[in-house]
Amino acid sequence: MTYNLKPKTYIFGNWKMYLGFDESNILVHALLQQKYVADNMCIAIFPSALAIREVAMAAQDTPIAVGAQNVNWNPKGAYTGEVSAHMFKDVGCTYALIGHSERRHIFGESNEDVRKKLEACVDVGLIPVLCIGETKEDREAGKTQYRLKKQLMKALDGLDMRGGQLIIAYEPVWAIGTGDACLPDDARDVIGWIREEVKLYQSGIVPVLYGGSVSGDNVVSYVSQTEIDGVLVGGASSTYDTFSTLISRVISK
Template sequence: MKTYIFANWKMYLDFDESNILANALLLEKIDFNKIELALFPSALALREMTMVLNQTELKVGAQNVNWNPKGAYTGEISAQMYKDVGCKYALVGHSERRHVFGETDEDVRKKIEACLEADLIPVVCVGETKEDKDEGKREYRLKKQLMRAFENLDLANKEIVVAYEPVWAISKAGVGEACSAEEADDVHGWIKNELKQYTDKAIPVVYGGSANEKNVVSLLAQEMIDGVLPGNASTKFETFISLIKEAEKVS
């Protein structure tokens, strides 16, 4: 299995900055036999990037989707529309969507179904808050999120990825403290075991939550961690290419 690196650029980079960074990455010698690299730019930059990256090994993903295929949904973009412009992946249930914009587990489930219908690979984000962690409710929160996402969902011949992103570890403007590699590995193992009740397939689980060029080796050296979902660390060329090169060493 390749190591997944999913770069969530959030609302950090504008149109020009996104394309400059994508083109800079194209000039680098990245071992795509080891790395599955996908960029998640803003919706405005996405179309240009899919055109530039078409026929390359760099993939593109959407940061969010609407579960409706079409209709009177002002400001929204459907999973099928993202697929039509060349996306391979879509983030679903990111903690910022859940906690800033009020998305529910039910919303996340509908978005997963829309992605699968459109042949987009959903990157399903789950994670506990600091309050959950402090109160010993991590497993309760993760179990609930996974159940609402996958219960009675036909995953035969479907690809999905799960991202574990502890909400308390996610950086803002580059400030954040990642979960320790050992703790993250334990949680990833627990998630993988939990997923067995929903599918016989091995589902990759990646880590998001202040993943950066300094901790990526220790994270990826763990048995249960299949990749990383960096945010701020992926928005600057120097730190991002360093993260990629470090990941290659342990992939």
Template sequence: MRHPLVMGNWKLNGSTHMVHELVTNLRKELSGVVGCGVAIAPPMMYLDLAKQTAAGSHIHLGAQNVDLNLSGAFTGETSAAMLKDVGAKYIIIGHSERRTYHAESDELIAKKFAVLKEQGLIPVLCIGETEAENEAGKTEEVCARQIDAVLNTLGAQAFEGAVIAYEPVWAIGTGKSATPAQAQAVHKFIRDHIAKADAAIAEQVIIQYGGSVNAGNAAELFGQPDIDGALVGGASLKADAFATIVKAAAEAKNA
């Protein structure tokens, strides 16, 4: 039985005051909420503060990126070993902003996936099509290609315990969101695609939706059979909005 996961991607936002206030308020808002995993991915420099502030709660720690190398002369990078050392659990890779602004390829992202698995961390693999690809009817083709980069190099077993976040690029930070039916269709395609390699692995993999998820559309999205929570951007910076999304996921699960 899959448990939904709602994860907040804070992106390049935060301060010591904001981290302390946001996590403290989240703890209050989410006390007593069961049936949904919760994680936050602050900027790297605030991971330890977030960990200390969340201590004793059910809020897990995540990160927004990782380097391929575990140590060495790689200025400015952060390794999987370091993330594990400070208590991070869920690591976002392949986010469309990394693919766009840092020219990260499917091949590079698959290598990051492998490094995370080797270190016992949970990859949150972001996949999704651009607006042009969507309009050209290439959604499934793009998602399959991005998943196959991992499937063809690491095998279906690599997805055991992993997370996939389907984020249509045209819906990230735009206020646009796929309809629940559209999102469900793509999620089902993703699960079916992995099932061709291993049905049992496909059944247990968590597939989140991401892209302008908010308090208004969360409940209907989470009511879909193949949508297992969300990767949340802007709404994760407000405790009440993020908590509403988590509660919607928990309620859908418990229903």
């Protein structure tokens, strides 16, 4: 099936820790049966580290790309339990999520950690998906731009992408996994501001996605916004019915 969408719509599915090895393989093969083909649509899935190699092998030479949910910035060494950006690249990853809100707020990742992970991705040729977002307290205090500006500056100031691609995902912390999605118009306005801010640090086209309680019911309201290049989907990407429905609604919008 071939589809006509606005220039490059991104649909990224973060499977988090929802799916085991067998479940991940079943889901990727089910998605591949749909034979999504579109030059202007980019679908990527982010399985657990345990399943990445098998999922990447299944998706090889198909329109579905594969990414890592996290990386360690060291190339190799005595870092028990960690997986480097190079290792993920070696098993077939194209993308890596960097600075996801759950990494920042549950595991205490700092802006400095995020910067080192970005640099590691650039070093090995992974496309980093830099996740930024404000907390509920930031939003209520009118500090959304302050928080995002700080995250962007720490991540991007002086960063040499060496001609590689960068993607930004705006994911307000208060919307992640809560069902309380950001209003599409509000997301559009914030993402429009992010675009202008990114120009201070990076030249060229930098796609900006929205993430936060995205579902089949609301996805079209986001991707229809001219400022929003696509979506980073969490729980709704972890089952065939919900993710395939979401993709189909983007295609038919």
